Amino acid sequence: MKIALVGNPNVGKSTVFNALTGSNQQVGNWAGKTVERKSGIIRRDNREIELIDLPGTYSLTAYTQEEIVTREYILREKPDVVMALVDASNIERNLYLVLQILELAPRVVIGLNMMDLARSGGITIDTAELAKALNVTAVEIVAAKGIGIEDFLTEAIKIGSLPNDPLTSEVPYPDELEQKIRAMEDLLKKTSWASRYPLRWLALKRLERDPEVGQEWKAVAPSKPLLPTSRESCCDSGDALKYELREASELPGEDLLLAYEKEGWTKDHFEMAFADAKYSYISRILPKFMTQEALKRPSRTDSLDRWILSPVWGYPIMILILALVFWASFIASAPLGDAVSQGMAWVADLLVNALQLIHAPDFLTSLIRDGIFAGVGAVLAFVPQIAIFFAFFSFLQDSGYLARAAFLGDRMMQLMGLHGKSFFSLVSSFGCNVPGIMATRTLEDPKDRLVTILLNPLIPCVPRLGVMSAVVAAFFPGTRGAIAMLSLMFISMLLVMFSALLMRKVVNQKERSAFVMELPLYHLPTLRNVLWPTWHKTYTFLKRAWTFILAASIVVWVLSSFPQGVPMESTWAGKMGGLLSFIGRPLGFDWRIMVAVVFGFTAKETTLSTLGILYGVAADASQSIAQAMTGAMSPLRAYTFLVVYMLYIPCLASVVTTHKESASLRWTGFGVAYNLVLSFVVGWIVFHAGLALGFQ
Structure with a gap:
């Protein structure tokens, strides 16, 4: 049996889908589209059911990719039943999509989600009367609390198993x-x-x-x-x-x-006439199953929005919330990161002692201690930072606040010629540029998407911020470190604004799209809805750490250890750095920095592991790696390195994602070249400006 899950954005489809499918999911893109495809297998009563989570959409016209994908699947795949999820607190607008679905598929089950929020808003819905009015089955759900989800599925299986299609009511047109x-x-x-x-x-x-x-x-x-x-x-x-x-x-x-x-x-006359007829029909049948009482006081959402969306208080509140997220991610998580590093160092010592007891070759001991654990161990210290950031991000998104932040950010985005929804993408990139680039799918205009995709790598992700904070702490202790970090973020934001104006001209984006976004009701996310996406993103990072970054660490160790018995400068890595030194010399970089920059292209996390190996730091806290750098470079050179590192070519995964999302090798190449040139030009300006001001 094939079941399609359909609904407007922000009605809780992901919550229902995750609750039903659990870990048995597959995520990818629809063929030829940049719209996410989510599908999963459910087993009930020895029966295998394929559940497809179709993209959230407000209608089934053919204007956006979400609408086209949803409509094509229902038309061409002909699922056995459609589970139509509806926001009970905003049922009038949601029923428009339901009526369009009923014109396509006769087997439909309606799930009235957020019934608790509807009741708190004074809305009473008679589910039996709704089912009678549309001649379909309807089920009450509170997905955030897990109430009614199994009943929703049970009814869908029952309808999908009927020998004949049920008769559904048609919209009566004039x-x-x-x-x-x-x-x-x-x-x-x-x-x-x-x-x-x-x-x-x-x-x-x-x-x-x-x-x-x-x-x-x-x-x-x-x-x-x-x-x-x-x-x-x-x-x-x-x-x-x-x-x-x-x-x-x-x-x-x-x-x-x-x-x-x-x-x-x-054409337009017919479209408007059909839409008007549907809404008129909804208005006529609505009193049969819904009543709404006048509230004696404003709802919780209205009360909060009075402050959160205020042009006076909204921005300070947003800055405070983002500051809390970054503080928890990079400051409060530091003890956890240190514990991970010390744990890795302890395991490394244990293995090395065991190898020495059995008289293992020296190169094997060095590979374990100075290659694998020095490389991967330095990267794993970032896991607490990443997990905490994504937990906060999931909480803000599921609670309804992130939509408000995009609304507030629209004013800033418009000054740069960007769409308000670009704020989603750019904020996501602070966690990782890959989901940040994928978040541009919410932008309808292709040129808006392309500009935002090209800007994304200028936002420093968690791994970059982790490396930056470690180096800043070593070279700029105390208050100077906070000033240095803030100045780096200021440079990043300044270049995002400059690049946004430039990119609009490059991609010939002349018109600005209107910013229209539904603001969902506030609600407290469940622990599952926060922890599940956090675990998924953290697991993806860990999988990279133990595969891709492990391989990169071994390669760096081999390049920096052979030929054996020679100074580090004479190893293969030293020779590679020597060949690249002409690029780094004008910026004050030594060969180690250039090698780290090259390997940082594979994954930004490998920069720290590469530095740990090249500076001879065995598995230890990331702070010691940065401290080892203090003997090899001045504060000005370290700051220049941070500027270049923050801006230069995004990681390989980001480049691949850029190509997939833009569907253009030309624009992907342009983005890589732009980041590379911009980083070294800005780095050169910073270095020589510092020298002119007397810094060393």
Whole structure:
């Protein structure tokens, strides 16, 4: 059985999906789209069910990729049943999508989520009357508390198992519209299209001159199973079902459409008339199942928004919240990071002692201590920082605050020529640039997306901030360190603003898209909704640390250890650094820094592990690595290194993600080149300005 989960954004689809599928999920992209594909396997009563979480959308027109993906899946994959999740506290607007779904799929179950918030807002919904009005099954849910989710699934399985499609109520359109719809139906019912799609829906879309209607598609099976039952993995779009466009046969009705146009019934006229009819129908049936009492006092959301969205208090509150997030991520987590480093050092000593007892070769002991544990151990010290940051981010997103922050950030974004939703992406990048780049999917305009994608690498991620804080603490102790860190962040923000204005001209972005975003009701996230995405992101980082970064650490150790018996400058790594020294010399960099910069391209985390190996620091706290650098470079050179490190080429994973999201090798190459040139130019300016001011 195939079940599709559909709903507006922010109605709790992810909560329901995660509760039903658990860890048995697959995440990737829909074929040919930059929209996330989430699917999972559920087993009930020895039956395997495929649950597809379709993108959140407000309608099923063909204007955004989310709308197209959701509609195409229902039309072409024909799921056995559609689970339509509705926000009970905002049911009038949510039912518009439900009516569109009912025109596509006869087997639908409505899940009324957030019933607790609806009741607190004075809203009473008679579920039985709602089911009767639309002739569908409806279930009450409070997904955040796990209430009603299993009942929702049970009803969906029951409806999906029926031998015949149930009869659903149709939206009654005005007489003039009904005549035109029936005339188009008469022309279409004789074609093969009528056997593939619901006839009434096909007539509506033909009258709207929908660009997707009239194309013939041939399904192409994927080379691998759609839903492996293994643990969650990230797949490319090649794993998803694809369609190839064939030569389309001409649809009838063109003469009829031309006649309607002469009467003033254009494409836009039909679209507006159908939408008005649906909302009029909702308004008529709403009193049958919903009543709303006047509240004696403002709701909790209204009371909070009076302060949080205030043009006076909103920004100080946002700065305070972000400051708390960064303080907890980088200051409060420091003891945990030190504990991880000391634990790794203890394990390294234990292994080294064991190897010495069995008289293992010296190179093997050095590989374990100076390669693997010095490299990976330095990186694992960042795990507490990453976990705490993503926990805060998940909490703010699920509580409803992050949407408000984007609303407030819209004013700043507009000054830079960016869309307000770019704020989501840029804030996400403080955790990791990869999800930050993927967060640009919320931007509808392709040029807005491209500009935001190209700006993302200028935001320092958690690994970069961790390395920066360690180096700053060694070279600029006390208050000077706070000033140095703030100045680096100021440089980053200044360059983001400058680059935003430049990128708009480069991509020829002349018009600014309107910022429209639904502000969800505030609610306290459940522990599961915070910990699950935090664990997923942290697990992904750990997986990289034990595979990719482990391999990189071993490579750096080999390059810095061979030929054996020679000074470090004469090893392969030293020779590589010597070849690159002409680039680093104008900025005051030694060969070690240049090698670390090169390996930092693979993953920013490897910069610290590389420095730990090249400066001869065995598995120890990251602070000692930075301290080892103090004997090799001056504070001015260290600050210049931090500027270059903060701005230069994003990590390999970010480059790959940029290519996937932009679907352009040319723009990906431009972004890499821009970051590289900008970092060294700004670094050169900082270094020589410092020399001119008498700093060393």
